[in-house]
Amino acid sequence: MSDNTTHDPILAAITFDANGLVPAIAQQHDTGEVLMMAWMNRESVAETLATGRVCYFSRSRGKLWRKGESSGQQQSLKELRLDCDGDTILLLVDQLGVACHTGRRDCFFRAARDGALVEIAQPLIDPDALYGHGHKHG
Amino acid sequence: MSDNTTHDPILAAITFDANGLVPAIAQQHDTGEVLMMAWMNRESVAETLATGRVCYFSRSRGKLWRKGESSGQQQSLKELRLDCDGDTILLLVDQLGVACHTGRRDCFFRAARDGALVEIAQPLIDPDALYGHGHKHG
Numbered sequence: 001m002s003d004n005t006t007h008d009p010i011l012a013a014i015t016f017d018a019n020g021l022v023p024a025i026a027q028q029h030d031t032g033e034v035l036m037m038a039w040m041n042r043e044s045v046a047e048t049l050a051t052g053r054v055c056y057f058s059r060s061r062g063k064l065w066r067k068g069e070s071s072g073q074q075q076s077l078k079e080l081r082l083d084c085d086g087d088t089i090l091l092l093v094d095q096l097g098v099a100c101h102t103g104r105r106d107c108f109f110r111a112a113r114d115g116a117l118v119e120i121a122q123p124l125i126d127p128d129a130l131y132g133h134g135h136k137h138g
Numbered sequence: 139m140s141d142n143t144t145h146d147p148i149l150a151a152i153t154f155d156a157n158g159l160v161p162a163i164a165q166q167h168d169t170g171e172v173l174m175m176a177w178m179n180r181e182s183v184a185e186t187l188a189t190g191r192v193c194y195f196s197r198s199r200g201k202l203w204r205k206g207e208s209s210g211q212q213q214s215l216k217e218l219r220l221d222c223d224g225d226t227i228l229l230l231v232d233q234l235g236v237a238c239h240t241g242r243r244d245c246f247f248r249a250a251r252d253g254a255l256v257e258i259a260q261p262l263i264d265p266d267a268l269y270g271h272g273h274k275h276g
């Protein structure tokens with residue numbers, strides 16, 4: 001998907017919030033799994049569309065977050081969709097390995113059952129193997 | 139799911155933002171379709187868990203938004219999941235009719251293709267039939 005296409009009409013249709021961010025849902029394109037939700041700014045949307053590799057904006061680190069840059073668990077973009085109000089993005093992706101920094105396939109591994117949260121998935125990869133120590137996301 | 143279960147441990151695990159809100163993704167439980175993204179406050183999460191009918195918080199109207207209350211297009215809760223950081227909710231639902239105020243099944247009907255947004259789904263229901271005139275969501 002890397003080419004010289006201008007993505008200005010797409011960027012213009014997105015309503016970024018007061019912080020210049022828009023929530024982005026990542027969904028595995030073929031299975032429908034909802035992998036994670038993160039935030040994008042204008043620059044990260046433009047980069048994602050230009051390169052075909054998903055790039056978010058890390059609110060905690062205050063900078064672009066090229067998913068998988070440190071962990072190797074990249075997301076290839078299959079399609080970017082925008083909702084009716086233009087204020088939420090749905091990314092259809094191909095997730096390499098795991099999406100979650102805990103080593104689980106997706107981030108939504110806690111389910112409310114009988115008034116408590118129950119873990120419904122186990123790590124597939126040791127998080128220390130993903131990042132070494134001291135990192136949270138990547 | 140309506141019973142006397144206390145949901146305090148679940149509510150305590152959710153990180154609400156500075157406005158007291160948390161983003162909630164609604165996914166059709168059996169097909170995996172991502173239907174919409176909206177916001178919940180503490181009260182709407184508690185009501186949703188207590189009643190089994192999804193209730194959001196409308197930022198534009200500044201009040202609880204019982205999905206389908208005016209449109210009839212209700213969402214029954216199948217399971218509520220929380221992500222690793224506790225700041226995003228995934229609602230597995232059974233969507234009656236359509237999720238989108240435009241009359242489409244889901245809100246993500248615009249896809250980025252070759253630098254432009256293309257509509258990839260058509261309304262299944264006339265929006266005027268959902269709300270009459272003057273309403274946007276419901």
